Amino acid sequence: MTFRENANLKNSQVRRGGSGGRRAGGGTVAAGSGLLGVVVTVIYILMGGNISDLSGGGGTTGASTNYNSEYVSAADSAGEDDFAECRTGADANANVDCRMVGTVISVQDYWERAFSDYEPAETVIFTGATSTGCGDATSAVGPFYCPIDSTIYLDTAFFEQLEQLGSDGGSLSQMYVVAHEYGHHIQNLTGVLSRYGGGSQGDGSNAVRVELQADCFAGAWVGNAATTQDIDGNTLLEPITQRQVESALSAAEAVGDDSIQSQSGSRINPDLWTHGSAAQREHWFTVGYESGNPNTCDTFSVSADQLDG
Numbered sequence: 001m002t003f004r005e006n007a008n009l010k011n012s013q014v015r016r017g018g019s020g021g022r023r024a025g026g027g028t029v030a031a032g033s034g035l036l037g038v039v040v041t042v043i044y045i046l047m048g049g050n051i052s053d054l055s056g057g058g059g060t061t062g063a064s065t066n067y068n069s070e071y072v073s074a075a076d077s078a079g080e081d082d083f084a085e086c087r088t089g090a091d092a093n094a095n096v097d098c099r100m101v102g103t104v105i106s107v108q109d110y111w112e113r114a115f116s117d118y119e120p121a122e123t124v125i126f127t128g129a130t131s132t133g134c135g136d137a138t139s140a141v142g143p144f145y146c147p148i149d150s151t152i153y154l155d156t157a158f159f160e161q162l163e164q165l166g167s168d169g170g171s172l173s174q175m176y177v178v179a180h181e182y183g184h185h186i187q188n189l190t191g192v193l194s195r196y197g198g199g200s201q202g203d204g205s206n207a208v209r210v211e212l213q214a215d216c217f218a219g220a221w222v223g224n225a226a227t228t229q230d231i232d233g234n235t236l237l238e239p240i241t242q243r244q245v246e247s248a249l250s251a252a253e254a255v256g257d258d259s260i261q262s263q264s265g266s267r268i269n270p271d272l273w274t275h276g277s278a279a280q281r282e283h284w285f286t287v288g289y290e291s292g293n294p295n296t297c298d299t300f301s302v303s304a305d306q307l308d309g
C-alpha cells in the first residue's frame with residue numbers, strides 16, 4: 001500500500017533490537033519443562049518448512065520452536081529515537097524500515113478501534129540475531145511473535161527470502177507479514193494461543209488453524225487500512241488498489257506449506273503442515289479482507305475441508 005506523503009510516522013512503537021539483552025538472574029525456574037533454568041516456550045513464526053534449505057543458514061524450523069530462555073527481553077526502552085529518520089509517509093514509501101514503522105502505526109490503530117481489549121505491542125527490527133523474551137533468536141527463524149513479551153521480531157532481510165519464495169516484492173507483501181504477526185498478538189489477547197497454540201501439526205490441525213486465523217486478521221486490517229490514522233488524526237494510507245491486494249496474496253501463497261515443501265525439494269506432505277497450504281492461506285486472508293470483520297475469522301469452528309474455502 002502507498003502511504004500518504006505527509007502522514008506523520010511518530011509514535012510507532014518500533015525499536016531496534018540487539019543481542020545485548022540483560023541476562024536473567026540465575027535460577028529461572030522451568031515452567032513445567034522439567035529442566036532447571038530453562039523456560040520452554042513457543043513462538044509464532046510466519047511460515048513453517050525448513051528455511052535453512054532455502055537460505056543456506058542454520059535455521060530453526062517448524063510451527064513452534066523451543067528456546068532456551070537464558071536471557072530476558074532486551075527491553076532497553078530506547079524506542080523513540082531508533083527510527084528518527086522515519087518522519088513522513090514519503091519516508092515509508094521509500095524505505096523498508098520506515099515502511100515497517102508506518103505499518104505498525106496503521107495495524108495498531110486498526111486494532112485499537114476494532115477490539116476494545118486491545119493492548120499495544122512493540123515491534124523490534126533487528127539484524128542477524130537478537131535477545132527476546134522467548135530466548136535468543138537469529139534471522140533464520142523468520143519473523144515471529146513472542147507471546148511472553150508480547151513483541152514482534154523482524155529482520156527485514158527476510159523480505160528477500162520472501163521474494164525467492166515467490167512473493168512479488170510489493171509493499172503490501174511486506175506489510176502483510178507485519179499484520180500476520182500482529183494477528184498472533186490478537187490471539188494472545190483473546191486467549192486463542194493459550195487454548196490452541198503449540199499443538200499438533202498436519203492439515204486441519206489446531207496449529208494450522210491458528211496460523212490461518214492470523215492470516216484472516218491480516219486481511220481484516222488490509223480491508224480497513226485505508227481508514228487508519230496517524231497521531232494527528234489524518235489518513236495514513238492511500239486507498240488500496242487491486243494490484244496491491246494481489247501483492248499480499250502473492251506473499252500468502254509463497255509462505256504456504258505446500259509452496260515451501262516444493263521449493264525446498266521435499267515431497268508435498270499435508271501431515272507435516274503447520275501453517276496451511278497456499279490456497280488455504282490465500283483463502284483466509286481473503287475472508288478477512290472482503291468482510292473487513294475479524295469476527296469472520298473463526299478458523300476453529302469449520303471442518304478441515306472447509307479450511308480450503
Ligand SMILES: [Zn+2]
Binds near residue numbers: 045184214
Ligand atoms: Zn504465524
